[in-house]
Amino acid sequence: MRGFLATFAVGFKSLWKSPVSVFILIAFPILLILILGTALSTYISADIELEPAPMAVAAEEGGPLRAFLASPDISPFFELTYTDAAEAEALTKSGDVICAVVEGGDGSLDVLSQSQISFTAQIALSILDSYQRIGAAAAAAATEGGDIAAALGMDLSVTDMPLGKRAPSATDYYAVTMLVMILLYTGLNGVELFSKGMLSDTGRRARTAPISKAALVGGLLAASTVTSFLQGMVTFVFSGVVYGVYWGERIPLVLATLFAVVLLSQALCLFLLMLFRHPGAAGGAAQAFFWVSTFVSGGYTKVSFGPADAVFQYAPNAMAHTVIFGSIFGGNEGKMMFCLAALFGLGLLFYVLSFILGRRRFS
Amino acid sequence: MVASMENIVKRYQAHTALDHMNLTIHQGETLGLLGPNGAGKTTAIRVLTGLTTADAGETRLFGTEMKGAALAVKRRIGVVPQDLALYETLSARDNLNYFGRLYGVRGHDLKNRVDEVLELLGLTDVAKKAPKKFSGGMKRRLNIGCAIIHRPELLILDEPTVGIDPQSRNHILSFVEGMAKAGTTVLYTSHYMEEVERVCSRVLIMDAGHVIANGSVEELTKAAIFEETVTLEVREAAPDLPDSVKKVQGVQRCEPDGRSLTVTSAAGSQNLARIIECAAPYVILSVAAKRPTLEDAFLALTGKKLRDNGGEGI
Numbered sequence A: 001m002r003g004f005l006a007t008f009a010v011g012f013k014s015l016w017k018s019p020v021s022v023f024i025l026i027a028f029p030i031l032l033i034l035i036l037g038t039a040l041s042t043y044i045s046a047d048i049e050l051e052p053a054p055m056a057v058a059a060e061e062g063g064p065l066r067a068f069l070a071s072p073d074i075s076p077f078f079e080l081t082y083t084d085a086a087e088a089e090a091l092t093k094s095g096d097v098i099c100a101v102v103e104g105g106d107g108s109l110d111v112l113s114q115s116q117i118s119f120t121a122q123i124a125l126s127i128l129d130s131y132q133r134i135g136a137a138a139a140a141a142a143t144e145g146g147d148i149a150a151a152l153g154m155d156l157s158v159t160d161m162p163l164g165k166r167a168p169s170a171t172d173y174y175a176v177t178m179l180v181m182i183l184l185y186t187g188l189n190g191v192e193l194f195s196k197g198m199l200s201d202t203g204r205r206a207r208t209a210p211i212s213k214a215a216l217v218g219g220l221l222a223a224s225t226v227t228s229f230l231q232g233m234v235t236f237v238f239s240g241v242v243y244g245v246y247w248g249e250r251i252p253l254v255l256a257t258l259f260a261v262v263l264l265s266q267a268l269c270l271f272l273l274m275l276f277r278h279p280g281a282a283g284g285a286a287q288a289f290f291w292v293s294t295f296v297s298g299g300y301t302k303v304s305f306g307p308a309d310a311v312f313q314y315a316p317n318a319m320a321h322t323v324i325f326g327s328i329f330g331g332n333e334g335k336m337m338f339c340l341a342a343l344f345g346l347g348l349l350f351y352v353l354s355f356i357l358g359r360r361r362f363s
Numbered sequence B: 001m002v003a004s005m006e007n008i009v010k011r012y013q014a015h016t017a018l019d020h021m022n023l024t025i026h027q028g029e030t031l032g033l034l035g036p037n038g039a040g041k042t043t044a045i046r047v048l049t050g051l052t053t054a055d056a057g058e059t060r061l062f063g064t065e066m067k068g069a070a071l072a073v074k075r076r077i078g079v080v081p082q083d084l085a086l087y088e089t090l091s092a093r094d095n096l097n098y099f100g101r102l103y104g105v106r107g108h109d110l111k112n113r114v115d116e117v118l119e120l121l122g123l124t125d126v127a128k129k130a131p132k133k134f135s136g137g138m139k140r141r142l143n144i145g146c147a148i149i150h151r152p153e154l155l156i157l158d159e160p161t162v163g164i165d166p167q168s169r170n171h172i173l174s175f176v177e178g179m180a181k182a183g184t185t186v187l188y189t190s191h192y193m194e195e196v197e198r199v200c201s202r203v204l205i206m207d208a209g210h211v212i213a214n215g216s217v218e219e220l221t222k223a224a225i226f227e228e229t230v231t232l233e234v235r236e237a238a239p240d241l242p243d244s245v246k247k248v249q250g251v252q253r254c255e256p257d258g259r260s261l262t263v264t265s266a267a268g269s270q271n272l273a274r275i276i277e278c279a280a281p282y283v284i285l286s287v288a289a290k291r292p293t294l295e296d297a298f299l300a301l302t303g304k305k306l307r308d309n310g311g312e313g314i
């Protein structure tokens, strides 16, 4: 215990003074600002490339809504399925479409939206919103002095489905993906601290002291894990306070996921260090892996890899995204819990592998 | 007996770093372990302190065989590694605190002891500074400090003065002498003869993974040195001098060089007076008798110079 606490304290202190850790602490939040800034500006810029949003339409044939959606300015934004109201709702629930618009008998519009992490859905909703406004304006113009809504005889109400409080904005999206990425990179703290405190001459000296190897290793790992998590929390709080990022109502679940990412990252980095026996090589390999994992998980920009997505959804970032977005905006609980367990499980696995490799090395 | 190594063999792949190494450290002595780079000094210390396990042989510290953790024994030794082993970004005090705590020193005792060690090593003024800003000598001193917070009974220093200024070196050597005087048993490793000659009561000379000589500095030089040299310098040219000196008993060679003459005799000839007698007709400017050193002993024992390989192991 004495060795553990002393090592924890010294590791903790030294990490807050190390360049790697300062980089994670300072550079990443700055990066976050830049990326969020870019994300926000592309969101409002006109030349962003959109995939057509799959949408179900239950509307009168030859009616104004169908005509509107078919017009050349609007049609590129949608991939339309014409159907009836019940079917439209079912398609939305099953996720085959990201939203459905249902024309009521009285001319009102009901928009059912599958909460989705996509700009496309946002755009689709705002287009429908404009449709209503244009219609209202036209109606107001036709019956001068009249009550616009009454004149139009329709009312647009947007209902989020299934659980979501609201749909994520680009800021929300990047706040989550960037934070996951940042926490993944904190494994580099571990590489640095473990090399210093265990493998270097300094570590060798500590190993001549009358403390168990477990206390030394445990102290270093705990210091690195706690520091990394706290560093992630700086960005977490920052994103909420400065950008008003909405982290949902299940904060413990979000934090547990972030912690799982930290553990996995520490464990993976430790494993690579034991494998390559060289901090530079381990750090390099870890960074390459983090980059790929972030990329295929849509951490840098939302991308689709077609059939490969079936595999990429199990990349560490992607699993963390699944849990966090699910907890904020609603998602499949079973899949979320699977992903969370998988993150912890992978962390454990890499710790065990590191231990096996390390035993061989330090015996 | 504080420590012993018996027939230790340590291999690194095909290379044998320790080849049947034997060593005994007695209570209260300052034992010098002298040898060129690559002789196996550091490896011997690693085996002794349990950092690495030997392929064969037995190591004992304070009567306990060094196997596995051996925590109780580790508490009684202090190790100053050859390379700086510090947290460079933390303050000197933080470093001393850390290593002190690892050895179970804590609370008031820790604070007092850290102050004491800072004072002892002349680091009190820079206690709050990080060693990365220190001079080489200051780093070396802190490196030593971290090994003595817990008042070890056996202090092991692995080339503690490599690459530092003469003043710091002197400070460190005085410190080692002080520790020895206070009763600490010391194992001092070096490839600098002068240091070992100055601080050690007994010397082991090591080469190629094992000990090749063991004794006090005097014993070793006497045993190993077969020749003594005297250099005479005279004012005017003295063409007959070499011939007359050559007749003196014990003289083996005479090498004139301008107005000076280097005379080599068999060890123990005790013929200096007679050599000077030969030179009496001339005005003698100087006589220099070179005392044999450990350096010569090493050369005589191994046919190698201690520091001829260029690599200073810094």
Ligand SMILES: Nc1ncnc2c1ncn2[C@@H]1O[C@H](COP(=O)(O)OP(=O)(O)O)[C@@H](O)[C@H]1O
Residues within 6 Å of the ligand: B012, B015, B016, B017, B035, B036, B037, B038, B039, B040, B041, B042, B043, B044, B313
């Ligand atoms: N970890 C290691 N792996 C391989 N060879 C080593 C290792 N450590 C030392 N050696 C070799 O063992 C020999 C003795 O080294 P060392 O004990 O460091 O010598 P010294 O301290 O006397 O300079 C050297 O030839 C060195 O190259």
Ligand SMILES: [Mg+2]
Residues within 6 Å of the ligand: B041, B042, B043, B082, B158, B159, B313
């Ligand atoms: Mg050495």
